[in-house]
Amino acid sequence: MTSPKQIQLSHGGGGEETNSLIHDLFYHYFSNDTLLAAEDAAVLEVKKKIAFTTDSFTVSPIFFNGGNIGKLAIAGTVNDLAMMGAKPLYLSASFMIEEGFSFDDLKTIVKAMAEELKHSGAKIVCGDTKVVPKGAVDKLFINTSGIGEIEKEGISANHLQEGDIIIVSGDVGRHGAAILMEREGLGISGDLKSDCATLWPAVQALIDANVSISAMRDATRGGLSAVLNEWAEQSAVCLEIKESNIPVDQAVQGICELFGFEAFDFANEGTFILSVPEKDAQMALAALHTVEVTKKATMIGQVSRKKEGRVILHSAYGSSRYLDLPKGELLPRIC
Amino acid sequence: MSELQLKDLYDGFRDPDVIKALAKTITDETKNLKETLNIMEVCGGHTHTIMKYGLKQLLPHNIDFIHGPGCPVCIMPKERIDHAIALAQMEDTILLTLGDMIRVPGSKSSLAVERANGCDIRALYSPLDAIKIALENPDKKVVFFAIGFETTTPMTAALLEQVEKQGITNLYFHINHVLVPPAVDAIMADGQAKINAFIGPAHVSVISGAKIYQPLPEKYGAPVVVSGFEPIDVLQSILMIVRQKNEERCEMEIQYSRSVTLEGNIKAQEMIAKFMEPRKHFRWRGIGDIPDSALELREEYAAYDAEKIFADILPTEPIDDHKLCICGTILKGLAKPNNCQVFGTACTPNNPMGSCMVSAEGACNAYYRYGEI
Numbered sequence: 001m002t003s004p005k006q007i008q009l010s011h012g013g014g015g016e017e018t019n020s021l022i023h024d025l026f027y028h029y030f031s032n033d034t035l036l037a038a039e040d041a042a043v044l045e046v047k048k049k050i051a052f053t054t055d056s057f058t059v060s061p062i063f064f065n066g067g068n069i070g071k072l073a074i075a076g077t078v079n080d081l082a083m084m085g086a087k088p089l090y091l092s093a094s095f096m097i098e099e100g101f102s103f104d105d106l107k108t109i110v111k112a113m114a115e116e117l118k119h120s121g122a123k124i125v126c127g128d129t130k131v132v133p134k135g136a137v138d139k140l141f142i143n144t145s146g147i148g149e150i151e152k153e154g155i156s157a158n159h160l161q162e163g164d165i166i167i168v169s170g171d172v173g174r175h176g177a178a179i180l181m182e183r184e185g186l187g188i189s190g191d192l193k194s195d196c197a198t199l200w201p202a203v204q205a206l207i208d209a210n211v212s213i214s215a216m217r218d219a220t221r222g223g224l225s226a227v228l229n230e231w232a233e234q235s236a237v238c239l240e241i242k243e244s245n246i247p248v249d250q251a252v253q254g255i256c257e258l259f260g261f262e263a264f265d266f267a268n269e270g271t272f273i274l275s276v277p278e279k280d281a282q283m284a285l286a287a288l289h290t291v292e293v294t295k296k297a298t299m300i301g302q303v304s305r306k307k308e309g310r311v312i313l314h315s316a317y318g319s320s321r322y323l324d325l326p327k328g329e330l331l332p333r334i335c
Numbered sequence: 336m337s338e339l340q341l342k343d344l345y346d347g348f349r350d351p352d353v354i355k356a357l358a359k360t361i362t363d364e365t366k367n368l369k370e371t372l373n374i375m376e377v378c379g380g381h382t383h384t385i386m387k388y389g390l391k392q393l394l395p396h397n398i399d400f401i402h403g404p405g406c407p408v409c410i411m412p413k414e415r416i417d418h419a420i421a422l423a424q425m426e427d428t429i430l431l432t433l434g435d436m437i438r439v440p441g442s443k444s445s446l447a448v449e450r451a452n453g454c455d456i457r458a459l460y461s462p463l464d465a466i467k468i469a470l471e472n473p474d475k476k477v478v479f480f481a482i483g484f485e486t487t488t489p490m491t492a493a494l495l496e497q498v499e500k501q502g503i504t505n506l507y508f509h510i511n512h513v514l515v516p517p518a519v520d521a522i523m524a525d526g527q528a529k530i531n532a533f534i535g536p537a538h539v540s541v542i543s544g545a546k547i548y549q550p551l552p553e554k555y556g557a558p559v560v561v562s563g564f565e566p567i568d569v570l571q572s573i574l575m576i577v578r579q580k581n582e583e584r585c586e587m588e589i590q591y592s593r594s595v596t597l598e599g600n601i602k603a604q605e606m607i608a609k610f611m612e613p614r615k616h617f618r619w620r621g622i623g624d625i626p627d628s629a630l631e632l633r634e635e636y637a638a639y640d641a642e643k644i645f646a647d648i649l650p651t652e653p654i655d656d657h658k659l660c661i662c663g664t665i666l667k668g669l670a671k672p673n674n675c676q677v678f679g680t681a682c683t684p685n686n687p688m689g690s691c692m693v694s695a696e697g698a699c700n701a702y703y704r705y706g707e708i
């Protein structure tokens with residue numbers, strides 16, 4: 001097929017163009033037996049309890065430093081499974097494409113998805129493509145759903161125990177800061193990259209090391225603050241965090257200073273938080289340090305009963321304050 | 336801007352050892368104080384620093400903070416927000432403003448609600464982005480709802496200069512720039528607040544010069560220290576105030592000497608004066624009318640003045656706050672957020688009844704977010 005330059009409405013019409021889009025692009029990059037069987041539904045085999053999740057990705061801009069919407073759509077869904085202790089197996093992928101979208105860009109995105117799938121070994125086994133008139137969506141939306149087999153049970157936001165150690169898998173706030181930079185064209189900090197990454201290998205390392213895990217969650221929208229507050233509330237405990245232990249990239253910190261944001265409120269797409277019994281903390285760190293994306297994992301605090309349902313941040317100079325939930329929309333301060 | 340410069344913004348001003356040492360020196364030197372120090376931090380940015388870094392916990396009990404009127408979002412009366420909403424609702428209009436203004440409740444609605452209803456309302460990161468938006472939308476009216484103290488005013492003036500230079504005809508200005516000194520005067524003239532020292536916002540003085548605070552010590556017998564916003568800046572300023580008290584001095588001093596001078600940025604001042612002049616009346620939320628406390632466009636620039644051009648759709652009635660909201664009393668330095676009946680219950684950052692709960696620089700918001708542990 002000679003590739004067209006832009007996606008046209010006919011690519012979603014169900015005829016020849018649709019067919020070639022599916023065969024030459026999606027089947028080519030996502031190739032596996034289940035998908036190529038091209039039945040009305042994928043027939044899957046699972047042996048254990050499964051976890052099932054879905055998410056729609058509408059990020060703008062769709063290309064950003066450190067990834068693109070496709071990489072995000074795979075990492076995001078795979079990570080949701082991994083956070084439940086489930087090995088990601090099968091994914092669906094649906095594309096809603098705006099008429100006129102560049103074919104080359106779509107190809108780049110699909111390639112990035114295929115590339116990202118390798119980190120967990122999950123497969124795309126079914127999908128759907130819609131092309132909608134110009135203006136009906138913003139360039140491209142992707143929905144991915146996923147199924148994974150649970151390898152470790154009992155991980156839950158309700159399971160934090162007094163004495164548990166809180167660990168963060170890497171520095172926080174990079175995805176949110178990177179997107180902000182691109183979106184507002186602020187032109188600061190060239191090498192600020194999103195942390196977008198698949199976390200299954202790190203979770204597998206924890207499971208292999210037989211670490212007990214009370215709770216685990218990727219710090220996506222709402223960032224570290226949101227996860228910690230949800231946990232404190234759901235498990236009715238207090239999380240006492242040492243501010244100086246939380247890793248924050250210098251460029252991210254600079255942006256926060258400039259606009260009055262808090263790095264803890266920024267989204268992450270490849271950083272997760274972990275609550276483990278104190279006796280397993282060192283083991284958990286050792287396991288995380290064997291995996292590239294979590295090699296900076298570090299302990300940031302401990303679960304107590306001091307103030308149920310709240311997160312307390314201790315400064316290095318002896319004062320403390322609450323770390324509150326971020327406000328819905330991040331707006332820069334006025335001056 | 337390179338990373339190195341970004342780092343310079345905060346590096347060195349949060350060193351734990353320096354903070355601890357300063358807190359200890361302050362504690363030692365306040366032992367001889369005859370009266371409690373009631374320091375008003377005029378600016379919301381300082382309220383934020385004090386709460387966020389838990390500075391009060393490090394200081395002795397005879398130092399108290401009184402939160403001032405220094406947040407442009409907090410002091411915006413409801414009728415001005417209703418103006419913004421009325422402008423945004425006009426056909427073929429894009430309304431631009433800054434940050435938290437989007438969330439502040441007007442009499443019936445807020446810009447955030449109107450945006451969800453379909454109005455084209457955008458929060459800018461830099462006022463100069465307004466040029467691009469106006470050029471990209473030649474068939475639309477673009478209205479800039481300008482807010483802020485002395486700090487942000489030069490940006491609006493710079494924008495006006497560009498609009499004039501480039502001959503842009505579809506960008507209008509609704510000016511809500513306010514001035515710090517008249518507000519401080521109004522609060523002190525009221526005589527109820529027990530303030531015996533001030534921390535002055537450095538951002539304001541970078542533009543206007545520290546000279547704007549010079550009359551305060553003599554007029555009100557209270558020292559003023561013009562302070563930066565990092566924890567070390569604030570602690571150092573407090574120490575300077577304590578020393579003035581101990582030495583029975585009462586002066587204006589500059590802590591933030593890294594960029595504040597007595598005269599300020601003359602060029603910026605001239606540019607502001609070219610386009611704007613003091614307006615006779617401006618109602619401050621909760622405080623009431625303070626004469627000459629805000630700016631408006633000069634008559635020569637009436638063609639850009641949204642208040643004049645769209646006058647027939649702008650409501651004129653002053654609208655007061657909810658009866659339970661004590662923002663006014665807080666802004667006057669007579670109450671603290673937790674004295675408000677609805678603080679943290681009916682009024683939270685996600686569902687604010689008053690503007691002090693909206694802005695990150697508002698006192699209620701700072702108390703709610705960071706609490707007193």
Ligand code: SF4
Nearest residue numbers: 378379380405406536
């Ligand atoms: S506008 Fe200026 S004076 Fe007001 S809160 Fe912000 S920094 Fe302070």
Ligand code: SF4
Nearest residue numbers: 661662675682689699
């Ligand atoms: S808590 Fe809310 S209602 Fe009370 S003074 Fe503050 S903003 Fe007003």
